[in-house]
Amino acid sequence: MRLVEIGRFGAPFALKGGLKFRGEPVLLHLERVYVEGHGFRAVEDLYRVGEELVVHLAGVSSRELAEALVGLRVYASVEDLPPLEEGRYYYFALIGLPVYVGGKQVGEVVDILDAGAQDVLVIRGVGERLRDQTERLVPLQAPYVRVEGEAIHVEPIPGLFD
Template sequence: MEAPTRRVEIGRLGKAYGLEGALKFRGEPVVLELQRVYLEGLGYRAIREARTLNQEIVLYLAGVRSLEAAQALVGLRVYADVSELPKLEEGTYYYFELLGRPVYVDGKPFGEVVDIQEGPQDLLVVRAKGSSLRARHKTYLVPLQAPYVRLEPEGIQVEAIPGLFE
């Protein structure tokens, strides 16, 4: 029996662009390297063309050739098969690969990554491990690009700095 295809969300379709069925894309720039995407509720669509325009990504999808057809897709979530994502350099990760990873503070087990908040500075949302109800619901925000955060094969190592886990 074949293993099920694993997909990850890479973005959403934004506003229709132009009269020939193009759509602005809000999400991971990895879409520029893909041959196809999976659209929420509709299935796979080949990418006819993907390009950047004024620091935005514009997609032309197979079967979408008019403004009206593009407008019908606005807001849909866009997924990619994990097996089709480009390989990254060693030591770098896609964000979805960080979810569920253990977090160590000063070398001691602390918790796990439960979400990532994207913004001007991307933040790991870390849930502490603990037996109390309060501990299981408490989360901490850790800047992903901070010099005191290291992504390592066994997990995410964080050097405790004052105020980070208070």
């Protein structure tokens, strides 16, 4: 079973064990999550309070119990994730993919950053061209970036990979 990080717990909410959740909205479709250091927990309730998502987990019935989980990473089993529409991808699936510019491999995706308005691929160089392992940041924005098969193709952006 493969686990992928989907977020972290924020501050406790109210008195009955609620926790603010910061991360992927995929949580809305899960029946259970894996909590760092605590194993799998069933999701008993989930709702929005303003812009924030609040989750209640099995076995976490008080504010004190919730406080012990603040800041912990939350994971989901890949098998539990819902399928996505065509053309959409889970970010964990993009990590490690080779990146090509003009038909030549220039690196691979090592991370994806949330930059607010758009997400950004962190590409680390490979091969002779980028021996120094320099990291480049490329906006994950169509039509400049295409995911095709098991690779990412980036339109040449002047100066980015020179």
